[in-house]
Amino acid sequence: xxxxxxxxxxxxxxxxxxxxxxxxxxxxxxxxxxxxxxxxxxxxxxxxxxxxxxxxxxxxxxxxxxxxxxxxxxxxxxxxxxxxxxxxxxxxxxxxxxxxxxxxxxxxxxxxxxxxxxxxxx
Numbered sequence: 001x002x003x004x005x006x007x008x009x010x011x012x013x014x015x016x017x018x019x020x021x022x023x024x025x026x027x028x029x030x031x032x033x034x035x036x037x038x039x040x041x042x043x044x045x046x047x048x049x050x051x052x053x054x055x056x057x058x059x060x061x062x063x064x065x066x067x068x069x070x071x072x073x074x075x076x077x078x079x080x081x082x083x084x085x086x087x088x089x090x091x092x093x094x095x096x097x098x099x100x101x102x103x104x105x106x107x108x109x110x111x112x113x114x115x116x117x118x119x120x121x122x
Contacts, residue, residue: 007037009048011104014039021100021112022054038099056099057117062091064114066100073111074100081116091118 011019016039024034038054047053064081066073086093094117101113 006050010037010039010051013041013045013048015042016040017104019102019104020056021102022056023098023100025095025097054097056097059094059096059117060119062116062118064116066111066114067109068111070111074114077114081114090120092121093117094119 018039020036020038020040022034022036022038024036026033036052036054041047043053062081062085064077064085066077068076081093085091096117098114098116101115103110103112
């Protein structure tokens with residue numbers, strides 16, 4: 001019940017029809033990372049007390065659609081990113097926040113999009 005109310009509260013302040021799943025850079029010592037559920041909201045309004053503001057940096061993003069019925073498609077897409085995209089292009093993943101973008105109403109089997117911060121290697 002609490003989780004449902006939090007999601008209702010979160011989506012009620014959303015400016016766009018999607019939810020972010022943000023992943024902080026991995027902690028080198030623990031091997032862990034923080035995962036947050038977020039929405040884009042109007043910053044001229046006060047953030048609700050039980051929420052935290054996360055600023056996503058302006059950067060170059062590589063965007064990969066994930067098609068499937070469940071989260072396995074995310075793991076499959078990450079595998080392709082490392083085995084194909086990174087080795088076949090001049091792009092390198094930046095050690096920064098990446099995120100999944102979940103549309104409220106998915107179409108054509110789209111589960112989410114991976115947004116990965118990248119830089120171009122010289």
